[in-house]
Amino acid sequence: MKTPADFPTVPLGFLPTPIEPLGRLSAELGIDLAIKRDDFTGFGGGGNKVRKLEFLMAEALAIGAGVLITTGGHQSNHARMVAAAARKFGMEAVLVLRGNPPTAYQGNLLLDRLFGATLEFLEPTEYFTLVEPRMAAHAEAARAAGKVPYVIPLGGATPTGALGYVRAVEEMDAQLKAAALPPPDVVVAPTGSGGTLAGLKLGALRHWPGTRVIGVSVSRDKAWFQDRIAQMVNAAAELLEWPERTAPADIEVDDGHVGTAYGVPSPGGNAAVSRLGLTEGLLLDPVYTGKAMHGLFDMVASGVIPQKASVIFVHCGGSPALYPFSDSLLGA
Ligand SMILES: Cc1ncc(COP(=O)(O)O)c(C=O)c1O
Numbered sequence: 001m002k003t004p005a006d007f008p009t010v011p012l013g014f015l016p017t018p019i020e021p022l023g024r025l026s027a028e029l030g031i032d033l034a035i036k037r038d039d040f041t042g043f044g045g046g047g048n049k050v051r052k053l054e055f056l057m058a059e060a061l062a063i064g065a066g067v068l069i070t071t072g073g074h075q076s077n078h079a080r081m082v083a084a085a086a087r088k089f090g091m092e093a094v095l096v097l098r099g100n101p102p103t104a105y106q107g108n109l110l111l112d113r114l115f116g117a118t119l120e121f122l123e124p125t126e127y128f129t130l131v132e133p134r135m136a137a138h139a140e141a142a143r144a145a146g147k148v149p150y151v152i153p154l155g156g157a158t159p160t161g162a163l164g165y166v167r168a169v170e171e172m173d174a175q176l177k178a179a180a181l182p183p184p185d186v187v188v189a190p191t192g193s194g195g196t197l198a199g200l201k202l203g204a205l206r207h208w209p210g211t212r213v214i215g216v217s218v219s220r221d222k223a224w225f226q227d228r229i230a231q232m233v234n235a236a237a238e239l240l241e242w243p244e245r246t247a248p249a250d251i252e253v254d255d256g257h258v259g260t261a262y263g264v265p266s267p268g269g270n271a272a273v274s275r276l277g278l279t280e281g282l283l284l285d286p287v288y289t290g291k292a293m294h295g296l297f298d299m300v301a302s303g304v305i306p307q308k309a310s311v312i313f314v315h316c317g318g319s320p321a322l323y324p325f326s327d328s329l330l331g332a
Contacts, residue, residue, distance in 0.1 A: 001240065001241045003170075003240070004163040004166050004170070004240070005167075007109070007160070007163055007239075008055075008058035008222075009054040009055055010054055010057045010058050010061065010089075010224070011054065011204065012041075012043040012044035012053055012054050012057065012088070012288070013041040013042055013043055013050040013051060013054060014040065014041060014043070015041065015051075015171065015176060016171045016174075017036060017037045017040045017171075018025070018036075018037045018040065018088040019035070019036050019037070019175050019176070019312065020034060020035050021034045021038055022034060022035055022131075022282075024280060025275075029099065029297070029300050030148075031300055031305060031307065031308065031309050031310070031311050032308065032310040032311065033311050034089040034184075034310075034311070034314045035282070035312070035315050036172060036312055036313070036314045037315055037320055037321065038050075038051070038168070038314055038316055038317060039283070039289075039315045039316070039317040039318070043085075044083070044088075044111075044115070044236060045080060045083040045111055045317075045320060046244040047081060047229055047316055047317025048077075048079045048165075048196050048314070048316035048317060049077060049078045049081045049156055049317075050081060050164075051164030051167065051168055051199075052156040052161035052162070052164040053081060053082070053085050053161075053164075054164060055160050055161055055163050055164055056152055056160065056161055056178025056244045057085050058091075059160065060091070062090060063133040063148055063150060063229040063271045065091060065149065065150035066091055066142065066168045067086075067094060067138075067139075067142040067147050067149045068085065068090060068092070068093045068094070068149075068150050069093075069096070069135050069138045069139055069151045069152070070082045070084075070094075070095060070135075070152040070153070070154075070156075071095070071096045071097065071098070071135060071153075071154050072095070072097060072098070072149070072154060072207075073097065073099060073262060073287075074097055074098070074102065074109060075096050075107050075108045075265065075321040076097065076108060077106060077108060077316075077317055077318050077320070078155050078193075079112060079138065079156075079286075080111045080112055080115070080320070082117075082152055082156075083095060083111070083112050083115035083116070084111075084115050085115035086115070086117070088229040092116075092117075092118070092147075093115065093118065094117065094118045094120070095112055095117045095118070095119050096120045096131055096134050096135055096138070097119060097121050097122070098121075098124055098127040098131070098263075099121055099124060099263075100121055100123060100124075101121045101201065102121075102208050102319070104295065104324075106323055106324035107322075107323050107324040107325075108320045109315055109316045111281045111320060116186055118129060121139065131154075133315065134233075135151050135260070139146045145329075153193075154193050155192055155193025155194070155195050156193070156195055157193035157194050157195030157198070157228075157232065158195070158232075159198075159232055159235035159236040159238075159239055160180035160196060160236075160239065161195045161237070161310055162195050162196075162198040162202065162232050163199065164195075164199055165195070165197075165199020165200045165203060166236065166240070167199075167203075168199065168200070168203065168244045168314075169202075169204055169207055169208065170205075171200070172312065173207050173208070182310075183207070183208035183210065183211050184208070184211055184310045184311060184312045185211065185212065185309040185310045185311065186211065186212045186213075186252075186305055186309055186310070186312075187200055187204065187211060187212070187214070187311070187312050187314065188215075188216065188292065188296050188299075188312070188313045188314070189213075189214075189215055189216070189313070189314035189316065190215070190216055190218050190314075191215030191216060191217050191218065191225060191229075191253060191292075192218050192262070192288060193219075194215070194229045194232060194247070195232065196215075196224050196314070196316060197213065197215040197225070197229050197251070197253075198236060199236065199332075201212050201213045201233050201246065201251065202233045202236050202237055202240075202242075202244060203226070204245075205233070205237075205244040206242060206244055210295070212252060213252065214252040214254060214299070214305075215229070215251075215252065215253045215254070216253075216254045216257055216291060216292035216294075216295030216296070217253055217254065217257070217258055218257075218262055218287065218291050218292065219258060219262035220255070221255045222254075222255040223248075225250050225251065225253045225255070226251040227251060229248075229251045230234060230246050230248045230250070230251050233245075233251075233267075234246065234306070254295045254298075254299065254304075256298070257269065257294050257295040257298070258291065259291065262287075263287055265286035265287070265290070265325050265328045265329070266286075266290075266291060266294070268291070268294040268297075268298075269286055269288055269290035269291035270290060270328060270329050270331075271293045271294065271295060272284060272290045272291070272293035272294040272328070273289075273322075276293060283308045283317070283319045283322065284318075284319075285318035285319050285320075285322055286321060286325045286328065287325075288318045288321075289315055289316060292313070293313065312313025318330065
């Protein structure tokens with residue numbers, strides 16, 4: 001049996017990130033809520049993708065990659081961090097983004113430009129049919145120019161990428177043990193491509209068997225995530241030669257808080273962003289963590305998360321997306 005430490009990585013993040021108790025919000029909700037500050041992973045503006053990229057960039061370096069190619073939405077934090085990682089290792093980045101060419105480069109789009117990425121925009125209705133061929137075409141163009149391409153799928157959601165969040169559970173486990181605290185009853189995280197939840201789930205199966213891991217979808221429906229995440233958990237367990245396996249029915253995903261669509265702020269998500277600002281002086285974002293916190297509030301209200309439960313919310317970053325959505329957040 002292996003551990004994530006047996007796999008090649010490149011150090012990118014400022015780790016470990018703190019686990020911060022949210023005293024005032026805990027008192028309001030009647031639970032014991034703490035937040036894993038993965039918005040502080042640091043590299044390239046920070047966020048959850050840094051942990052995945054530590055593994056994926058080791059693969060990219062091993063094949064001598066000169067061009068990183070990936071995809072995401074306009075405000076993709078993942079795409080922004082891939083652009084930063086490319087620069088750190090003297091590579092180029094090509095980002096195939098879902099959305100029309102913007103009239104202004106704000107938030108992550110601004111950062112993509114500052115990191116010098118090449119951006120291609122795909123009309124949202126054509127995105128799902130065009131994205132794979134377009135990424136393949138960019139890879140081919142890189143090869144034709146004598147460069148080695150490395151294609152990273154949406155969200156870095158691969159079994160190798162998921163090892164980053166297995167390692168995050170190990171990190172949290174050591175932090176809790178050092179503070180003489182037991183594992184949490186529940187872990188909640190926003191779920192966009194599923195890689196983060198897959199890593200958290202596998203880490204919990206191994207180290208915290210009594211802990212529920214709940215993803216709040218910001219994009220797809222529950223059944224889609226259950227299949228995809230169970231596959232990723234099992235594939236990552238195989239990589240690690242661990243006996244743990246899971247089934248789609250054991251993957252807990254709340255898909256009631258997406259709002260109109262991925263990337264479109266929702267009233268409940270915006271209210272959660274505001275509530276965290278007002279109770280804890282803490283920044284969430286309207287695309288991922290605000291919607292996930294909205295889900296957490298509703299799960300507490302409905303009893304899905306029982307009173308007095310100890311809960312760790314994984315803050316996956318994303319604050320650059322606050323700025324392009326200022327009108328929506330301020331209710332204009
Ligand atoms: C801030 C933030 N939260 C959550 C997620 C979702 O993580 P995953 O794609 O691993 O499900 C992302 C991914 O892009 C993100 O940027």
